[in-house]
Amino acid sequence: MSIAPEIRYRFMKDIGAPLVMGMAGLKGKRKAAIKRDVPLGPPLKCSKRLKEIMTRHYFLSRYAEGARPVAWVTSGAPVELLRAFDFYTVYPENHGALCGAQKLGPELCSIAEGHGYNQDLCSYARIDIGVCLSGKTPVGRLPRPDILFASNNICQTVMYWYRVLAHHWKIPLMVFDTPFNFVSLDRSAITYMVRQFEEMIPELERISGRKFSEKKFKEVLRLGKSSAMAWGEVLATMKTVPSPMTIFDAFVHLAPIVSLRGLPVTLEYYNVLLSELKDRVSKGIGAIVNERKRLMWDNIAIWYKIRDFSRLFAERGMNFVTATYTNAWAETISYMDERNPMESLAKAYSLVILNNNLDHRLKLMERLIKEYQVDGLVIHSARSCKPYSVGQYDLKRLLMERLAVPSVVIEADITDFRAYSEEQTTTRLEAFFENIEDGG
Numbered sequence: 001m002s003i004a005p006e007i008r009y010r011f012m013k014d015i016g017a018p019l020v021m022g023m024a025g026l027k028g029k030r031k032a033a034i035k036r037d038v039p040l041g042p043p044l045k046c047s048k049r050l051k052e053i054m055t056r057h058y059f060l061s062r063y064a065e066g067a068r069p070v071a072w073v074t075s076g077a078p079v080e081l082l083r084a085f086d087f088y089t090v091y092p093e094n095h096g097a098l099c100g101a102q103k104l105g106p107e108l109c110s111i112a113e114g115h116g117y118n119q120d121l122c123s124y125a126r127i128d129i130g131v132c133l134s135g136k137t138p139v140g141r142l143p144r145p146d147i148l149f150a151s152n153n154i155c156q157t158v159m160y161w162y163r164v165l166a167h168h169w170k171i172p173l174m175v176f177d178t179p180f181n182f183v184s185l186d187r188s189a190i191t192y193m194v195r196q197f198e199e200m201i202p203e204l205e206r207i208s209g210r211k212f213s214e215k216k217f218k219e220v221l222r223l224g225k226s227s228a229m230a231w232g233e234v235l236a237t238m239k240t241v242p243s244p245m246t247i248f249d250a251f252v253h254l255a256p257i258v259s260l261r262g263l264p265v266t267l268e269y270y271n272v273l274l275s276e277l278k279d280r281v282s283k284g285i286g287a288i289v290n291e292r293k294r295l296m297w298d299n300i301a302i303w304y305k306i307r308d309f310s311r312l313f314a315e316r317g318m319n320f321v322t323a324t325y326t327n328a329w330a331e332t333i334s335y336m337d338e339r340n341p342m343e344s345l346a347k348a349y350s351l352v353i354l355n356n357n358l359d360h361r362l363k364l365m366e367r368l369i370k371e372y373q374v375d376g377l378v379i380h381s382a383r384s385c386k387p388y389s390v391g392q393y394d395l396k397r398l399l400m401e402r403l404a405v406p407s408v409v410i411e412a413d414i415t416d417f418r419a420y421s422e423e424q425t426t427t428r429l430e431a432f433f434e435n436i437e438d439g440g
Contacts, residue, residue: 005066012063017056039314041287044249046273053265054255058139064088065143069208072145072165075258076154077176078349080224081197083262084217085208090142094259095131096124100303100415102138109416111136122384123416125161132168145169147207151176153355155387172207174200178350182357185350193346218338221345224262225336230270231257232330237277238321239372242286243294244277247320248310249287251301257329292317293436294373298324298365298395299380299388300414316433322372324365328353331364358391362398369403376436377407384414408432 064070068088073079075093082089099108100123109123111130119126131137148171150162159175166173176196179189201212234253237244245253253273256266280286295313297320302309313320335347353361368374379396381389396407408428413419 005063009060009063009067013060016063017059020059021052021056039289039311039317041285041289044245044253044273044276046269046276047252049269049272050253050255053260053269057259061088061090061139061143062141069147069210070143070145071147071149072162073148074150074154074158074162076349076352076354077149077151078197078345079149080217080220080262080345081200081204082149083220083224084213085204085210087147087208088143089259090145091259092128092131093124094255095137095139095142096127096415097301097303099127099131099138101306103304103417104138105304105413105415106418108134108136109418119416119418120383122155122157122161123413123419124384125157125164127415128161129164129168132165145171147171147204148173149176150174151178151349153178153349153352155354155385157386172203174203176200176349178346178355181351181355181360185347189350190343190346193350194342197342197345214341218341220262221336221338221341223264223267225333225338227257227261227266227270228330228333228336230267230274232333234270234274234277235322235326235330237274237281240281241294241373242284242288242291243319243321244280244285244287246287246310246314247297247323247326248301248306250323250326251303251306254326254329286319288314288317288319290317291319293319293375295320295376295378296322296324296365296369296372296374297378297380298392299382300325300385302380302382302410302412302420303415304417305412305420312429318376318433318436320378322368322374324353324361324368327364327368354387358395361391362395365395365399366403369399369405374405376432377405378432379407379409381409381411382414383412383419384416406432406436 068086071082071087071089073082073089073091075091079089099105105123105127108130109126111134112126113119115133117126117129131142148162148165150158150173152159152175162173178193205212235250256269260266295318331353332348332351335344335351337344353364377396377399379392381392392409396409399405400407408431410425410428412425
């Protein structure tokens with residue numbers, strides 16, 4: 001790494017970023033007078049801190065190139081290994097969600113489609129390819145990566161997507177291959193994954209110019225595990241009636257555990273959020289004004305509809321208190337163990353919900369429904385995420401048979417609202433509302 005980019009990066013980190021955060025804070029104060037929608041409770045105070053953290057992350061990423069080794073990473077990849085080499089990480093899926101929430105999905109997807117990529121492809125992938133081809137992004141600029149780091153534990157699309165990126169940037173692609181968990185994880189599968197980590201280390205040393213430090217690696221694991229456990233505690237506060245937070249809040253506050261896993265700022269933030277939520281619980285402050293029904297969400301958020309859905313359901317006294325998606329970032333963290341770092345990392349990342357059989361997912365959903373006292377289930381059948389959407393109609397039928405939980409399937413896309421039908425969704429939700437009010 002050359003000296004000039006390093007000096008520039010440190011200047012922006014120590015001086016530039018605080019100035020930008022200060023300006024963002026002033027902007028936020030001007031907007032503070034805007035009242036929250038009537039059916040919703042008071043907004044979370046620490047949302048301001050979250051915005052600062054994520055703004056700083058994307059701001060500094062512009063200056064990381066040349067000063068830090070840079071990696072673009074899939075959401076399910078074992079980023080802790082990269083942290084041991086001081087990589088600055090960018091998550092295209094998180095960036096895609098941001099673009100979706102700002103309703104930029106169709107514009108960026110269209111750029112990729114104009115170069116021959118089909119509209120049936122994952123819209124995260126199309127957005128990312130569109131950004132690479134055009135340079136357009138709501139965060140100003142993304143840094144050129146030195147390496148791409150992917151895992152197929154969430155889907156196979158990332159493999160083809162990241163190959164496209166590797167070809168575009170002319171850089172290495174490193175893949176963590178996780179055997180699918182049909183029944184249970186056997187010893188040969190664990191050995192296979194650990195050997196991959198061992199083979200990655202010399203290549204990561206070469207690309208980063210840094211030697212592997214087991215001490216630093218274990219510290220990263222400790223931070224990552226503690227952060228994910230704190231996130232799990234955050235989600236657990238929603239077992240309270242009324243819930244102090246909604247799943248729509250959780251979708252937003254998920255950002256640090258996805259993009260900044262293994263860093264001190266993530267643990268610090270979730271401890272602050274947890275403290276605020278516990279204070280709400282002690283005072284009986286609910287996320288919505290009149291919580292009468294408690295709901296569960298399955299699949300990734302419909303990012304461009306979060307605000308609309310938040311109000312729509314709150315007006316009917318319905319609060320989403322749990323989701324398979326948000327739970328995924330806490331579900332397997334118990335496997336992480338600093339005393340056996342490589343093996344525990346393999347277990348934690350290979351046993352995630354999308355790398356598991358449908359029976360595992362069914363049992364997980366049954367448990368969440370019971371623990372969070374769920375009255376109804378909303379299933380998002382996402383055009384973009386076929387691995388997450390496969391089997392949903394069977395899961396819906398089985399859960400209705402076993403637990404008599406009223407359910408509805410919404411067909412949409414995570415970021416591309418061209419695949420969303422307001423009329424069809426409204427018709428299905430009205431029927432669902434009637435069903436749940438009648439007791440199923």
